[in-house]
Structure formats: structure tokens, C-alpha cells
Amino acid sequence: MSTKTKRATIYLDSELHKALRIKAAETEHSMSELVNDAIKYSLAEDSTDLAAFDERKDEPVTAFKDVLKKLKKNGKI
Numbered sequence: 001m002s003t004k005t006k007r008a009t010i011y012l013d014s015e016l017h018k019a020l021r022i023k024a025a026e027t028e029h030s031m032s033e034l035v036n037d038a039i040k041y042s043l044a045e046d047s048t049d050l051a052a053f054d055e056r057k058d059e060p061v062t063a064f065k066d067v068l069k070k071l072k073k074n075g076k077i
Helices: 015-026 030-053 062-071
Strands: none
Touching: 015 030
């Protein structure tokens, strides 16, 4: 783990805590490492999503109700 760490208190569902504890033991990683990895993965995924939104910012916006109307008109729903 990085030498620059901060201590935080988090509250986990008891079943999630049990699963995390077991995974940590089986993988020989600490619970903190597993939580840090999960957070990094989630943030990287958010970053990818934001980049995709930015790439598509100039595309026309279609209202959901218009999509439904078109699907209904074409016999799809």
C-alpha cells in the first residue's frame, strides 16, 4: 500500500464485510487493499464515462418520449 494513506471509518453491510474478510484472506491482500482497488476501479470507470459523454456532447439530444413514440409507430412496442 502507498506510504501516503489516510484512515477512514466506513460502515459495511455485515454480509459484505464477511465476504471482504474472506476474500482478503484467500487472496493474501488486506481488506484496505481490496477496498482501495475497488474504489480506483470505480473512479476509472467514471472517468471513462465522462470522456464518452464529452466525445458525444455535440450529438443531437432526443427526448425519451419521442423515442417511445417512434418505437410505437414502427410496431416495436
